[in-house]
Amino acid sequence: MSVKPFFSYALAAVSCILIIIAAYAMWNTGRIQEFINIDTANNSDKLISDNFDDNEFSINVLVKKADAALSAGELTSALELYQQVLTLYSKLSPEEIGGISNEIYDFENQGGDILIMRKLFEIAVLIGDQERAESILGLLSFRGVSEQVIDALRGFMLIRNGEIDSAKSFFEKNSTFTENAYGLLLVDILNREHESVQNSLELLLASKDPFVLHAVKSVKGAYDEFDLFEEGKDVHLETLIARSLASVGQCPVSEMLLSDVVSKESDYRDAWIILGYCRLILQDDDGALFAFSNAYDLDPEKSEIQYFLGLTYEKLEDIDEAERFLGYALKNGFPKQKHLMEKLAVMSENKGDFASAAIYYQSIIENEEEVEVNVYVNLISLLVEHLDGLLEAKEILDDIRDEFGDIPEVLDMVGWVALEEGDVDNAAIFLNASVNQNPNLSSAWYHKAMLEERIGEFSKAISSYKKSYNLSIGVDNILAKKSADRHNSLIQR
Numbered sequence: 001m002s003v004k005p006f007f008s009y010a011l012a013a014v015s016c017i018l019i020i021i022a023a024y025a026m027w028n029t030g031r032i033q034e035f036i037n038i039d040t041a042n043n044s045d046k047l048i049s050d051n052f053d054d055n056e057f058s059i060n061v062l063v064k065k066a067d068a069a070l071s072a073g074e075l076t077s078a079l080e081l082y083q084q085v086l087t088l089y090s091k092l093s094p095e096e097i098g099g100i101s102n103e104i105y106d107f108e109n110q111g112g113d114i115l116i117m118r119k120l121f122e123i124a125v126l127i128g129d130q131e132r133a134e135s136i137l138g139l140l141s142f143r144g145v146s147e148q149v150i151d152a153l154r155g156f157m158l159i160r161n162g163e164i165d166s167a168k169s170f171f172e173k174n175s176t177f178t179e180n181a182y183g184l185l186l187v188d189i190l191n192r193e194h195e196s197v198q199n200s201l202e203l204l205l206a207s208k209d210p211f212v213l214h215a216v217k218s219v220k221g222a223y224d225e226f227d228l229f230e231e232g233k234d235v236h237l238e239t240l241i242a243r244s245l246a247s248v249g250q251c252p253v254s255e256m257l258l259s260d261v262v263s264k265e266s267d268y269r270d271a272w273i274i275l276g277y278c279r280l281i282l283q284d285d286d287g288a289l290f291a292f293s294n295a296y297d298l299d300p301e302k303s304e305i306q307y308f309l310g311l312t313y314e315k316l317e318d319i320d321e322a323e324r325f326l327g328y329a330l331k332n333g334f335p336k337q338k339h340l341m342e343k344l345a346v347m348s349e350n351k352g353d354f355a356s357a358a359i360y361y362q363s364i365i366e367n368e369e370e371v372e373v374n375v376y377v378n379l380i381s382l383l384v385e386h387l388d389g390l391l392e393a394k395e396i397l398d399d400i401r402d403e404f405g406d407i408p409e410v411l412d413m414v415g416w417v418a419l420e421e422g423d424v425d426n427a428a429i430f431l432n433a434s435v436n437q438n439p440n441l442s443s444a445w446y447h448k449a450m451l452e453e454r455i456g457e458f459s460k461a462i463s464s465y466k467k468s469y470n471l472s473i474g475v476d477n478i479l480a481k482k483s484a485d486r487h488n489s490l491i492q493r
Contacts (some may be wrong), residue, residue, distance in 0.1 A: 059088055061440060063116075065475055070119065073281050079123045082116050089113050114143055121153060125160045125282045126251065133157050152179035159183070160252045164190055178204075182212045184255050185219070189241060192234075198223060211248075218244040234260045237481050239271045242278075251278035262294070269298040276308060285315045303334035314347070323347060345378065350478075352384040373409045376400045377443075380413050384420055393417055408438035416447040419454065427451050442471035446483055453490065462490050 066081035090113075117140050124133040131456075141150055151170045158167035164187055171183035181204055188196045201223070204216040222240035226232050238261050242254040258275040260267060276291030292309045298304060310326035313319075326344055334340050345360035361379040365371055380396055383389030397413055404410055415430030431451055434444040449464035465487035472480040 013171060040425040059085055061471060062088070066119070070123065074126050075123050075281070075283060077119065079127070082120050086113060086116050086120070089116070108283040114140065114145060117143070122249070125157050126249075126281065128160065130161065131155065147173040148177050149179065149405070152177065152183055155180070155183045159190075162256070178207050178209045178212055182207075182215065185216070186245075186250065187235070189219075189245075190253060190256060192238075194223075194237070215245075215250070218248050235265050235268065235271070239268065239274065242271075243274050246274055246278050246281075251281045254278045255282060262291075266294070269295050271303075272298070273305060273308070280308070280312065280315070283314060288312045289316065301332060303332040306332060307340065309335050310343075319347065319351060338364050338371075342375070342378075349382065354382050358382045358387060371410060373400065373404050373407065377409050377413055380417075383444075384417065390417065390420060404431070408434045408441050408444060411437070412441060412444040412447060414449075415444075419447065419451050424451060424455055440471055442468045442476065442479055442483075445471065446479060449483070449486065453486070458490055458493065462487055465490070 011200070015443065062081055062085045066078050066085060069075075069078035069081060092391040098390050100103045117136050121133055121136040122139070124130075124136060137150055137153060137157075140153070141147075151173050154378060155170035158164075167183065168187045171180040171187065174180045175184060181200065185197060185200045185204065188194075188200065197219075201216055201220045204212060205220070207213045207216065219241060222237070222244040226237045226240050238257045242257040242261070245251070245257075246254040255275060255278045258271050258278065261271045262275060265271070272291050272295035274287045276295065279285075279288035280293055289309075292305060292312055295302075295305045296309060306325045306329040309327060310324075311320045313325060314322035323344065324348075326340060330337065330340050330344065341360045341364050345357040348354070348357040348360065358379060361375055361382070365379070376396060380393045383393040383396075393413075394417060397410070397417060401410055401414070411430045411434035415427045416432060418424075418430060419427035427447075428451060431444060432440060432450040435448055438444070445464045445468035449461045449468060452458070452461035452464055465483045469480050469483035469487060
């Protein structure tokens with residue numbers, strides 16, 4: 001008698017957790033967007049440049065944006081942001097570098113650029129950009145990174161390319177080195193040498209490298225879970241391992257395992273789901289669509305599959321299909337209702353359907369127990385800018401000032417509404433208070449620039465638009481473009 005239904009039920013539960021977490025993470029940053037190219041053709045000297053006014057402020061802001069994009073799976077955005085950090089860093093003197101403090105990257109000791117290069121390498125490997133990965137290895141070698149580290153990194157790149165035997169030879173050069181031992185573990189997993197894998201797991205559990213230790217514990221958890229099922233099949237074990245590796249950023253290995261699993265057992269829904277997720281991370285959108293479509297054929301009512309199909313169609317720029325499947329997910333009880341409605345609101349806004357976007361935000365406010373301030377801010381922005389709803393916006397502002405107090409986001413909205421009413425004195429008070437409380441709030445700098453432009457302080461407005469652009473690029477590219485357009489218009493006066 002087959003135990004597949006019982007085993008699949010248990011696996012579905014844990015897979016569902018992965019899917020929800022992944023969906024939530026991917027939502028935080030939204031779809032991957034192309035960076036705005038602010039190009040004035042014959043006026044190249046009038047571009048908003050990457051020569052920022054405040055080096056410490058700029059590097060730390062860019063690093064935070066890049067880390068957030070990477071953790072959310074937005075690899076293209078993260079790649080561009082880390083590259084901006086590295087470019088800016090390369091222009092600094094040793095004294096300027098020493099003046100930068102960052103809680104994660106040791107810029108003060110001039111080692112922060114190596115960590116950024118490592119991030120760039122990881123992303124280049126994930127997206128299959130071998131030329132860029134090789135270039136970064138050269139930079140790391142030039143910066144004095146040891147040959148054993150370079151060999152380990154080259155081994156991971158070879159795994160990504162499917163050259164498993166070549167990768168193994170690199171890892172075996174220094175097999176006791178932690179990263180090499182971890183690489184050999186991955187090779188053994190791909191070769192289905194499970195006894196060797198489990199022996200390596202026991203040794204690597206003593207590692208002091210937090211990343212390797214986390215990854216090893218995750219893989220060990222997959223083996224421990226499989227041991228609970230006396231009649232579990234090899235494809236079940238491989239799917240559990242693939243899920244654990246996907247959760248620690250090893251989607252290239254997961255994809256290879258799962259491609260083999262679904263070739264043997266094409267009706268394995270959970271394997272198709274995780275395979276689709278990994279292909280999304282690896283920027284293989286067509287492959288992700290194929291995987292999620294197969295999962296959908298097996299279980300068309302599962303809201304997580306519908307949600308991921310919606311994300312995939314959005315990345316493929318088929319917005320109608322994206323909205324259709326996201327709508328199915330909403331109707332069928334996708335667990336993160338609030339985030340799904342925010343997603344649909346953004347899609348509606350992007351295509352110019354501002355009324356529908358406002359309805360989604362209003363629904364969140366009316367139906368969710370806890371609503372973040374950004375939902376109110378987005379609704380107010382729609383009302384003021386697109387729906388001729390200034391009076392309604394003022395009523396909402398009164399409510400959220402009572403609920404949230406005068407936090408920077410609220411002060412920004414109060415100042416903007418005052419500006420729209422022509423009350424420049426109060427607009428100045430609230431907008432200045434907002435940027436003083438939170439110098440990283442891009443919308444407040446944009447509205448402050450609008451105020452400065454309104455009252456004729458054009459040099460200040462140019463500076464504020466530039467600040468808004470620098471803070472919003474890669475995060476809110478619509479605001480970044482608006483800021484760039486206004487900035488460029490003013491300097492061409």
